[in-house]
Amino acid sequence: MEVVAGPMFSGKTEELLRRMRRATLAKQTVMLFKPVRDDRHGTTDVVSHDARRQNAIALDSSSDVEKQVAQAHHRPDVVGIDEVQFFDDDIVSVCNRLADDGIRVIVAGLDLDYLGRPFGIMPLLLAHAEYVTKLNAICSRTGRPAHFSHRIEGGSEDVQIGGAESYEALSREPYNDVVVRDHHRGATAE
Ligand code: ADP
Numbered sequence: 001m002e003v004v005a006g007p008m009f010s011g012k013t014e015e016l017l018r019r020m021r022r023a024t025l026a027k028q029t030v031m032l033f034k035p036v037r038d039d040r041h042g043t044t045d046v047v048s049h050d051a052r053r054q055n056a057i058a059l060d061s062s063s064d065v066e067k068q069v070a071q072a073h074h075r076p077d078v079v080g081i082d083e084v085q086f087f088d089d090d091i092v093s094v095c096n097r098l099a100d101d102g103i104r105v106i107v108a109g110l111d112l113d114y115l116g117r118p119f120g121i122m123p124l125l126l127a128h129a130e131y132v133t134k135l136n137a138i139c140s141r142t143g144r145p146a147h148f149s150h151r152i153e154g155g156s157e158d159v160q161i162g163g164a165e166s167y168e169a170l171s172r173e174p175y176n177d178v179v180v181r182d183h184h185r186g187a188t189a190e
């Protein structure tokens with residue numbers, strides 16, 4: 001199991017698509033999934049902020065991932081999942097079972113939410129994975145590596161789908177200047 005984690009704009013989707021493309025070049029069978037709630041780009045493609053895209057299957061629930069794999073014409077060698085943080089908690093067991101069955105599982109997701117809290121089941125996936133890649137974006141204020149996704153506008157719902165109009169990538173110092181200190185750091189999202 002491989003996890004690609006980081007803030008928004010850090011290139012998680014690019015990296016996931018790169019690994020999927022290389023597997024395809026190696027004549028391996030790949031399946032790419034994404035959660036249906038991430039409907040920014042319609043339901044059939046995974047699209048990076050760099051406009052790279054690849055056909056994907058949009059699913060509501062983690063159990064559908066296993067169903068799709070079981071029903072596939074060719075058993076996949078590689079299963080990719082983008083925006084994995086938006087799936088239900090069972091995605092952790094699903095990923096482990098697929099990996100136990102010998103499938104290379106590559107998941108990409110946000111490690112922190114916009115308040116700097118570990119995002120849902122991501123800590124578990126990061127622990128279970130054999131390989132973890134942590135990516136940084138470029139801080140829009142300092143140009144330094146950015147580990148935080150700051151919500152520029154919008155409400156305080158845990159999940160709010162958006163791109164550059166609603167979020168910016170920030171490094172630690174500017175992030176701490178704009179987000180209420182001590183409020184959430186160290187806490188886990190409930
Ligand atoms: P993620 O899936 O992590 O949100 P993507 O793979 O979709 O990231 O997009 C990464 C691309 O976003 C970069 O290659 C770059 O072209 C673009 N980009 C836009 N804003 C930034 C930023 N602040 N830092 C880094 N890349 C950015």
Ligand code: MG
Binds near residue numbers: 048
């Ligand atoms: Mg992405």
